[in-house]
Amino acid sequence: MVQKGLKYTETHEWVNIRGNIAIVGITDYAQKQLGDIVFVDLPEEGDEVTKGDSMASVEAVKAVADVNAPLNGIIVGVNEKLEDAPDLINSSPYDEAWIAKIKISDSNEIDDLMDAEEYEAFIGE
């Protein structure tokens, strides 16, 4: 399932742009590929993140996946609920399981992200 109205990366993050804040999580497609999520290594508020570099990681039983920053910016919020309930990523990837909020450094970078239709085509759905 791909949610309309969000932006997407080729590394399967979704991005919800709210003014100069980007809320980031991983897509339903990504959580299905990984299987049961058992642990999330969250970034810290104030961390500077670089577009395309790992800012968090999501651990399934048999695999670990990086969560890459979709844009340059600074972490201004993390979803601490995921520390105790990492499986929210499986059950509610687009809503309850947002991972971090990034204060966007350069809003021009938003144009580099895919929209829902492009992401659907990208994953072949």
Added chain:
Amino acid sequence: MRPTPFYEIHKQKNAKIDSFAGFLMPIQYPTGIIREHRQVRDSVGMFDLSHMGEIIVRGEKRLDFVYNLITNDASKLAVGQTLYTPMCYPDGGIVDDLLVYRMKDYFYLVVNASNIEKDFLWMKENQIEKMSLENASYDTALIAVQGPKAEEVVQKLTTLDLAKIGYYHFAFGQIAGVDVIISRTGYTGEDGFEIYFTNVDKAEEIWNLVESAGRKFDIIPIGLGARDTLRLEMKYPLYGNDIDKTTNPLEAGLRFFVKLDKDNFIGKSALVKVHQEKISRKLVAFEMLDKAVPRQHYEIYADDKKIGEVCSGTMSPSLNIGIGTGYVPREYMKTGTEIYIKVRNKMKRAIIIKPPFYKQGSVKR
């Protein structure tokens, strides 16, 4: 890539199928690894293990051959009994770990899928007069039924009295008119059976019969993912992760399966030397104290230096903590020793424990 006789069933069940040791195997089903794992611990699950290799040793001198081939003592086996054993190179490195079944007229050797061809060649190289070898690996189907309810499920399928088959024992029987070996063995830490048969045309029928027999306990198929988490919670070694040709069975914690007082076996003199000089490192079991999941090849640290690498690691679905194994120098091998695992450039605390990780298994010893 070889499909197993149950490949179509796995596809119908929407399993995630991947190649493993040249076979197309179900890694997990849509139920997910954690649910599959818990099903086996709490009740009963069924596995397609048809990728495992089966090699038959026949002839007058079959016992002499097997005796020399393995580190455990096959001369002590009764007909109808099975043993677990490493098989070593002359330098003590491990060729494979396997099960040896003693039948009336032959030995039946069950080897790892990843080692079938290598093992068969190794056996050929060490073949003696008046015996023969047959590789039956690609004509044999294997279903494992594992969990505390396994006996109740399998009993519905056979007229054999399963209560009379002890741990590491087996009997010949029939399911759906097909000759089967029913063996009380497994790789999960739970009670259970492994069912071997060569009439693979009937494979789907037998699978469906097991599934029907297990309906009362909501039996589900279990993929290789959960098979790995189940075996690791028991610290059962996995060839390629925990043991290989660069490790010997003594440092791998398999001392019990190496009978150094045997007259002869391949690797004996090397292993006697290791035993006399004491092992320099040991495969230990560790639990994470910090919240983190150890993975294969992550580095192990103590006293600010690297002391080893993780061999097997996972999140334990039963204990809900990270668990793992790795070789560490003998000064660090004691239970209670604190070590560090380097996880994405951060040092995470761990402690060496006495295995198994999961101590409530229903396996009947």
